[in-house]
Amino acid sequence: MPVEITLGEIPAGVSTLRSWSNAAWTDAALRCVVAIPARNEAHRIGRCLDGLARQQTWLPFGVLVLVNDSTDDTFVEVVSRGRRRGCGPLMAVEAALPAGRCDAGAARCVAMHLAGRELRGEGAVFTTDADSVPPPHWIARYSALIDAGYDAVAGLARLLPADMEDIPRSLLHRRMCEDRYEICLDAIESWLDPVDHNPWPRHYQASGANLALSLAAMRRVSSMAWPACGEDKALVRALEASDCRVRHDTAQPVLTSGRLFGRARGGMADTMRKRILEPDSPCDERLETVERAYFRARTRRLLRELHAGPRHAEHLHACSARLRLTLRMLGDALDAGGFGAAWRVIESASPRLARQPILPSQLLAQCARGEALLARMHIPSAWRADLSTGTTP
Structure with missing residues (x-):
C-alpha cells in the first residue's frame, strides 16, 4: 500500500x-x-x-x-x-x-x-x-x-x-472563456449565498x-x-x-x-496538454450550467440557514425532497458538526448536487446566460465594475 x-x-x-x-x-x-x-x-x-x-x-x-x-x-x-x-x-x-x-x-x-x-x-x-x-x-x-x-x-x-507564446491560441481562447464564466459563477454564488x-x-x-x-x-x-x-x-x-x-x-x-511539460503528474501542464490533445474534454467540475450553479448556491444558502436556525419539520421535509435525501440522512448530516462538514456530506450524498461539468462548446452560451441572469438580479454597480474588468490567463 x-x-x-x-x-x-x-x-x-x-x-x-x-x-x-x-x-x-x-x-x-x-x-x-x-x-x-x-x-x-x-x-x-x-x-x-x-x-x-x-x-x-x-x-x-x-x-x-x-x-x-x-x-x-x-x-x-x-x-x-x-x-x-x-x-x-x-x-x-x-x-x-x-x-x-x-x-x-x-x-x-x-x-x-x-x-x-x-x-x-x-x-x-x-x-x-x-x-x-x-x-x-x-x-x-x-x-x-x-x-x-x-x-x-x-x-x-x-x-x-x-x-504564453508557446500555448496554442485555441487553448488560450478556451482558458479566457473559462475564466470569464468562472467569474460569472463566482458573482452569482456570492449574491445568492453571501x-x-x-x-x-x-x-x-x-x-x-x-x-x-x-x-x-x-x-x-x-x-x-x-x-x-x-x-x-x-x-x-x-x-x-x-x-x-x-x-x-x-x-x-x-x-x-x-x-506544457511540467514536473507534477496531474498538474497544470498535464491539464493543458490533455486539452490540446482532446479539445472537447470537459471543463473543470466547477463549471456547470447556470441553472445547476443557481440551484447549488440557493440550496447551500437554505441549508446554511437551516443549520444555524430552528429546524421546523416542514422545512426539513421540503429540503429532503429538494435534495432527494431521506429525512434521516439530512438530519444526520446537519448534526455532523459545523456547516462546512454538513455541506460536504450533503453535497456528496445528494444526486441533485452531483457535479456535471459543461463542455467547451457550451462556454460562450453559458457565459451569455449567466451574464443575463446577473443583469436581472440587479447587482450593485461596484460588482458590475469588477465583472467588466475582463480576464486574462
Missing part, C-alpha cells in the same frame, strides 16, 4: 540527503515561512526566489525549498543564491520521498510540515511553486489577513506572459502556487491524507469542511509557468 502522507508528521521512508541554511536563517525570529517543493527546477527556481526577495514587508519571513528526487542542480542553485550578500533567510533541504509517493502532493506536504516546524508558537506557512513568481505585496497582504483572524488565504494563479468572511470580489480557485495558512489551521487539518495530485484543492476543501475562515483573495495573483 502507498505510504499515507499527512501534515502531522514526516512519514517513514522520507530520507534527508543534505540540508543547508544561511546565517540570516539562523539569526531570524521568523513570523512566516514560504514552503516550495522543487524537483529538477534549477533553471526556474531563481525566478521564484527573486520574486520573494522583492517582497515589500516588515515581517521577518524565511524561504524553505524542499528539493525532492531531483537529478539536476536545483539544490546547488538554491544554496548559491542563499550565499549572496543581502539574501534573506533561506533553507534548502534535499530529500528522497518514499517509494510510490514521489509525487507533487507528498512533496508539498513534506515541505509545509518542515516549514511549520521552523516557526515557534504562532505564525503562518505560505506555499508556492518553484516555477511561480509571487507579487511584491504577497506576504504583507496575506499576513495581515491572517493576523485579522482568517485561518487561510487562497489566491489566484495566472500564466506568466513570457510562457459569506461574511469571504465577500465579493471572491473566487474559488485553490492553487498550490498561491496559498497561505496559519499554524493553528494547519493543526486542524494535520490528519488529512494528501493525494498524489490536486493536493491544493483537497487542502482548501478540508479547511472549509473544518469551518476555517478561508479568504479567496483576488488582489495578489501569483504568476506561474504555462509550460
Whole structure:
C-alpha cells in the first residue's frame, strides 16, 4: 500500500540527503515561512526566489525549498543564491520521498510540515511553486489577513506572459472563456449565498502556487491524507469542511509557468496538454450550467440557514425532497458538526448536487446566460465594475 502522507508528521521512508541554511536563517525570529517543493527546477527556481526577495514587508519571513528526487542542480542553485550578500533567510533541504509517493502532493506536504516546524508558537506557512513568481505585496497582504483572524488565504494563479507564446491560441481562447464564466459563477454564488468572511470580489480557485495558512489551521487539518495530485484543492476543501475562515483573495495573483511539460503528474501542464490533445474534454467540475450553479448556491444558502436556525419539520421535509435525501440522512448530516462538514456530506450524498461539468462548446452560451441572469438580479454597480474588468490567463 502507498505510504499515507499527512501534515502531522514526516512519514517513514522520507530520507534527508543534505540540508543547508544561511546565517540570516539562523539569526531570524521568523513570523512566516514560504514552503516550495522543487524537483529538477534549477533553471526556474531563481525566478521564484527573486520574486520573494522583492517582497515589500516588515515581517521577518524565511524561504524553505524542499528539493525532492531531483537529478539536476536545483539544490546547488538554491544554496548559491542563499550565499549572496543581502539574501534573506533561506533553507534548502534535499530529500528522497518514499517509494510510490514521489509525487507533487507528498512533496508539498513534506515541505509545509518542515516549514511549520521552523516557526515557534504562532505564525503562518505560505506555499508556492518553484516555477511561480509571487507579487511584491504577497506576504504583507496575506499576513495581515491572517493576523485579522482568517485561518487561510487562497489566491489566484495566472500564466506568466513570457510562457504564453508557446500555448496554442485555441487553448488560450478556451482558458479566457473559462475564466470569464468562472467569474460569472463566482458573482452569482456570492449574491445568492453571501459569506461574511469571504465577500465579493471572491473566487474559488485553490492553487498550490498561491496559498497561505496559519499554524493553528494547519493543526486542524494535520490528519488529512494528501493525494498524489490536486493536493491544493483537497487542502482548501478540508479547511472549509473544518469551518476555517478561508479568504479567496483576488488582489495578489501569483504568476506561474504555462509550460506544457511540467514536473507534477496531474498538474497544470498535464491539464493543458490533455486539452490540446482532446479539445472537447470537459471543463473543470466547477463549471456547470447556470441553472445547476443557481440551484447549488440557493440550496447551500437554505441549508446554511437551516443549520444555524430552528429546524421546523416542514422545512426539513421540503429540503429532503429538494435534495432527494431521506429525512434521516439530512438530519444526520446537519448534526455532523459545523456547516462546512454538513455541506460536504450533503453535497456528496445528494444526486441533485452531483457535479456535471459543461463542455467547451457550451462556454460562450453559458457565459451569455449567466451574464443575463446577473443583469436581472440587479447587482450593485461596484460588482458590475469588477465583472467588466475582463480576464486574462
